[in-house]
Amino acid sequence: MDKVHISRKIWIRLAVIVAILLVAVLMFLIGKQHTILLDNKTLEFGGETYKAFSIVEVQVDKEDQLELAARDRDKAVVTGQRHSITVLYMDANYEEIEKTWKFSVPLGEDMLLLSVPALVGGAEPAIWLTHYEPPVAAAAPVSEEVVVTEDAALLGDF
Amino acid sequence: MSPLKETNWQKVLHFLENNTVPVLFLVICAIGIPLSGYSASYLAQEVVVRISRNAFLIIALLIPIMAGMGLNFGMTLGAMAGQIGLILISDWGIVGIPGMVLAMIISTPISMLLGWGCGKLLNMAKGREMVTSYIIAFFMNGVYQLVVLYIMGTKFLPIRSSSLVLPRGYGIRNTVNLIGIRKSLDNLLAVKVFGISLPLATFAVIALLCIFVVWFRRTKLGQDMLAVGQDMEVARDAGIRVEHTRIVSIVISTVLAGYGMVIYLSNIGTLNTYNSHSQIGMFSVAALLVGGASVSKANIGNVFLGVTLFHLMFIVSPMAGKNLIGQAQLGEYFRVFVSYGVITMSLVLYEVRKRREKSRVGRELAAGQTAEEA
Amino acid sequence: MNMKERILHFVHSFGWPRIIIGLFLLLLFIAAPIVGVKVSTSLSDTLIRFGMNSVMVLAMVPMIHSGCGLNFGLPVGIIAGLLGGTLSLQLNFTGGLSFFMAIVLATPFAVLFGWAYGVLLNKVKGGEMMIATYVGFSIVSFMCMMWLLLPYSNPTMVWGYTGSGLRTTISTEGYYYHVLNDFLQIKIGSHLVIPTGMILFFALLAFLMWAFLHTKTGTAMTAVGSNPVFARASGINVDRTRILSVIMSTWLGAVGILVYQQSFGFIQLYMGPFYMAMPAVSAILIGGASVNKASITNVIVGTFLFQGIVTMTPSVMNSAIHTDMSEVIRIIVSNGMILYALTRKSEATR
Numbered sequence: 005m006d007k008v009h010i011s012r013k014i015w016i017r018l019a020v021i022v023a024i025l026l027v028a029v030l031m032f033l034i035g036k037q038h039t040i041l042l043d044n045k046t047l048e049f050g051g052e053t054y055k056a057f058s059i060v061e062v063q064v065d066k067e068d069q070l071e072l073a074a075r076d077r078d079k080a081v082v083t084g085q086r087h088s089i090t091v092l093y094m095d096a097n098y099e100e101i102e103k104t105w106k107f108s109v110p111l112g113e114d115m116l117l118l119s120v121p122a123l124v125g126g127a128e129p130a131i132w133l134t135h136y137e138p139p140v141a142a143a144a145p146v147s148e149e150v151v152v153t154e155d156a157a158l159l160g161d162f
Numbered sequence: 163m164s165p166l167k168e169t170n171w172q173k174v175l176h177f178l179e180n181n182t183v184p185v186l187f188l189v190i191c192a193i194g195i196p197l198s199g200y201s202a203s204y205l206a207q208e209v210v211v212r213i214s215r216n217a218f219l220i221i222a223l224l225i226p227i228m229a230g231m232g233l234n235f236g237m238t239l240g241a242m243a244g245q246i247g248l249i250l251i252s253d254w255g256i257v258g259i260p261g262m263v264l265a266m267i268i269s270t271p272i273s274m275l276l277g278w279g280c281g282k283l284l285n286m287a288k289g290r291e292m293v294t295s296y297i298i299a300f301f302m303n304g305v306y307q308l309v310v311l312y313i314m315g316t317k318f319l320p321i322r323s324s325s326l327v328l329p330r331g332y333g334i335r336n337t338v339n340l341i342g343i344r345k346s347l348d349n350l351l352a353v354k355v356f357g358i359s360l361p362l363a364t365f366a367v368i369a370l371l372c373i374f375v376v377w378f379r380r381t382k383l384g385q386d387m388l389a390v391g392q393d394m395e396v397a398r399d400a401g402i403r404v405e406h407t408r409i410v411s412i413v414i415s416t417v418l419a420g421y422g423m424v425i426y427l428s429n430i431g432t433l434n435t436y437n438s439h440s441q442i443g444m445f446s447v448a449a450l451l452v453g454g455a456s457v458s459k460a461n462i463g464n465v466f467l468g469v470t471l472f473h474l475m476f477i478v479s480p481m482a483g484k485n486l487i488g489q490a491q492l493g494e495y496f497r498v499f500v501s502y503g504v505i506t507m508s509l510v511l512y513e514v515r516k517r518r519e520k521s522r523v524g525r526e527l528a529a530g531q532t533a534e535e536a
Numbered sequence: 537m538n539m540k541e542r543i544l545h546f547v548h549s550f551g552w553p554r555i556i557i558g559l560f561l562l563l564l565f566i567a568a569p570i571v572g573v574k575v576s577t578s579l580s581d582t583l584i585r586f587g588m589n590s591v592m593v594l595a596m597v598p599m600i601h602s603g604c605g606l607n608f609g610l611p612v613g614i615i616a617g618l619l620g621g622t623l624s625l626q627l628n629f630t631g632g633l634s635f636f637m638a639i640v641l642a643t644p645f646a647v648l649f650g651w652a653y654g655v656l657l658n659k660v661k662g663g664e665m666m667i668a669t670y671v672g673f674s675i676v677s678f679m680c681m682m683w684l685l686l687p688y689s690n691p692t693m694v695w696g697y698t699g700s701g702l703r704t705t706i707s708t709e710g711y712y713y714h715v716l717n718d719f720l721q722i723k724i725g726s727h728l729v730i731p732t733g734m735i736l737f738f739a740l741l742a743f744l745m746w747a748f749l750h751t752k753t754g755t756a757m758t759a760v761g762s763n764p765v766f767a768r769a770s771g772i773n774v775d776r777t778r779i780l781s782v783i784m785s786t787w788l789g790a791v792g793i794l795v796y797q798q799s800f801g802f803i804q805l806y807m808g809p810f811y812m813a814m815p816a817v818s819a820i821l822i823g824g825a826s827v828n829k830a831s832i833t834n835v836i837v838g839t840f841l842f843q844g845i846v847t848m849t850p851s852v853m854n855s856a857i858h859t860d861m862s863e864v865i866r867i868i869v870s871n872g873m874i875l876y877a878l879t880r881k882s883e884a885t886r
């Protein structure tokens with residue numbers, strides 16, 4: 005009897021730990037922040053040319069609507085992996101078209117480059133959504149920061 | 163009934179004696195508020211912000227007091243665990259409420275481990291738990307620095323974000339910007355009443371914790387803790403695992419302190435990597451004592467009264483000092499002095515009362531004996 | 537007793553933290569020449585720091601003897617010393633006389649503060665250490681206000697632009713700077729300097745303390761510490777003896793900070809004395825003292841070990857791995873030592 009009791013206790017504890025771990029994973033997924041750079045630039049890829057729009061309006065999820073002229077780049081900061089993008093543009097016949105795409109962002113990416121012309125032009129996702137590495141500024145070496153570990157002894161605010 | 167009955171005069175004295183600190187603080191605030199020249203709505207807003215920021219941390223102190231272990235200066239350990247959680251989520255880029263929850267989850271095992279160690283040590287130092295927990299906080303501060311300043315950012319504990327790591331390539335910078343989770347809980351459900359914005363979501367979390375504490379008192383474990391706090395030997399004879407109960411009380415307090423620290427820092431918005439935690443223990447203890455708590459007795463009412471009075475004094479004194487003497491610095495030193503003075507006074511009153519109680523019990527026993535003999 | 541038992545007995549009586557610390561220091565001295573640190577420089581630095589700090593460590597002895605525990609309230613004495621030092625400067629005494637006058641002027645404060653502090657500690661028997669810590673913090677923060685307000689006027693001490701309020705650090709140059717360090721100083725080679733005066737001064741105080749502990753009052757003090765009930769039964773006034781011990785500790789703290797300043801070159805006011813009790817407390821514990829037992833040997837050994845580590849770690853570490861971890865090591869070692877002493881089973885109940 006006693007033995008059964010103990011093992012049940014252990015099972016419950018294990019279940020709780022697993023549940024907490026699952027919550028942690030969930031939090032990681034839905035809380036992960038991604039920066040999406042929206043690029044309106046002519047893109048040539050595999051012989052195909054996706055020409056930049058002279059003007060285009062882009063909206064990611066429910067974020068602010070962004071207006072991009074040709075060669076413009078702006079960014080949208082989003083959390084989670086599944087997103088939608090709405091593009092308002094003029095086609096060759098000067099007709100206004102609004103279209104929405106759904107896309108998902110790889111978990112590990114902090115910053116991505118989204119090419120609006122390639123998206124509208126119907127290219128593969130791997131072409132219009134690419135990994136982006138922010139350029140490392142070749143600035144003068146940063147001076148070392150002095151670490152202050154001294155206790156301020158209540159002099160600060162609280 | 164007690165053979166030594168109190169007269170009315172003694173009752174008044176007794177009340178004043180039991181509430182010396184809050185009464186004193188009321189007087190200080192009553193003098194300081196007009197001197198500072200702050201408006202009532204400004205002060206009210208500040209107090210609301212500070213209650214939402216600090217109440218959780220201060221409530222974390224209640225449970226070890228129940229178990230008779232005094233003021234848990236070791237809550238700093240929980241604060242460190244919370245900070246480690248926050249550093250990690252900042253590095254991973256997890257934001258908003260999920261970020262806060264994740265930081266809390268990360269802090270939990272660290273807090274539990276540290277709290278368990280702290281409880282073990284305090285069991286080896288019965289009768290001087292407070293000074294020991296105070297030194298543990300200092301000692302662990304060294305270990306925390308070792309981890310955060312020398313191990314984080316190396317291959318043992320990689321940190322990718324260059325905004326977190328010192329230019330030399332390892333160790334965390336002096337300040338970590340918590341913009342991703344800044345006020346995310348406070349702004350979740352903020353309501354304006356009379357021009358004062360109330361962070362209802364934060365209050366809800368604090369209310370939940372209060373309910374937990376009240377409920378906890380009634381559980382078997384809570385009752386055991388109260389028994390251990392009353393008299394360890396009696397509790398042991400009643401079959402309570404005294405050492406274990408004491409450790410659990412410290413573990414709970416440490417874990418709660420870790421959560422409290424996440425809430426506190428999310429409200430402030432920046433983490434002072436090497437300072438935030440070391441101040442928090444001292445401030446929380448002072449605020450609790452200002453609310454009329456003692457080393458052996460504290461309740462939720464003390465927490466809220468304490469935060470309000472302590473922070474009123476805290477906000478008001480630099481400005482009052484400036485208007486009175488022309489030096490804001492003086493007001494700042496004044497509030498430091500008052501904080502420490504309050505802790506000192508409460509500790510002294512507690513010890514004096516304890517001794518008086520002992521001699522009173524002695525006298526009563528003696529009186530009972532003579533009555534029996536007669 | 538065979539060899540193994542003897543070693544075990546030694547380890548047990550000496551305590552493993554002390555052995556680790558001793559070995560660590562030995563290791564540092566061995567490693568020093570290998571990584572290119574001059575042993576002679578390190579040794580004289582250690583000696584100087586020994587002289588600077590030893591009197592403050594000595595201040596722990598009387599209170600431990602009378603059963604008041606570790607004097608975390610050392611800042612009370614330090615404040616008395618700061619008052620003596622600043623008054624001596626204010627009255628424009630110079631050179632050796634200023635040092636002597638600083639001690640003389642600090643004495644009444646030390647006696648007064650020590651008496652009040654002692655009376656308070658008598659009311660809180662059993663909880664002395666925690667309260668001592670906070671009494672120290674309170675007086676330091678109270679004096680922060682006083683340093684701003686007291687009417688000091690010597691231009692080397694007050695803020696230039698307002699003409700009032702003391703500076704955070706005041707140079708002792710031209711006053712008592714190095715009066716003990718330079719007295720009978722011995723130089724061996726170009727690097728090894730022995731601050732004879734400072735060490736002699738400590739030796740004098742340590743001898744007086746030793747002699748005192750062997751007088752009737754001194755033995756009474758030890759009796760109060762080891763068995764207060766017995767002491768009371770044999771007609772010793774426990775409370776008076778405890779107050780005397782606190783006054784002595786406080787006075788030694790005052791003298792200790794003056795010795796420290798004359799070598800360091802600066803008077804540090806405001807939050808300066810805040811954490812000064814910690815190094816002194818851990819030094820005497822490292823030297824083999826416990827919460828209720830301490831001797832002059834503990835003071836000497838402990839100060840040497842502690843200051844040795846504090847001096848040696850930064851230089852050796854810096855040369856060996858190009859990182860200065862000395863601060864972290866100092867925090868862990870000193871607080872770890874205090875923690876060890878507080879949690880020893882045999883001392884848990886007094």
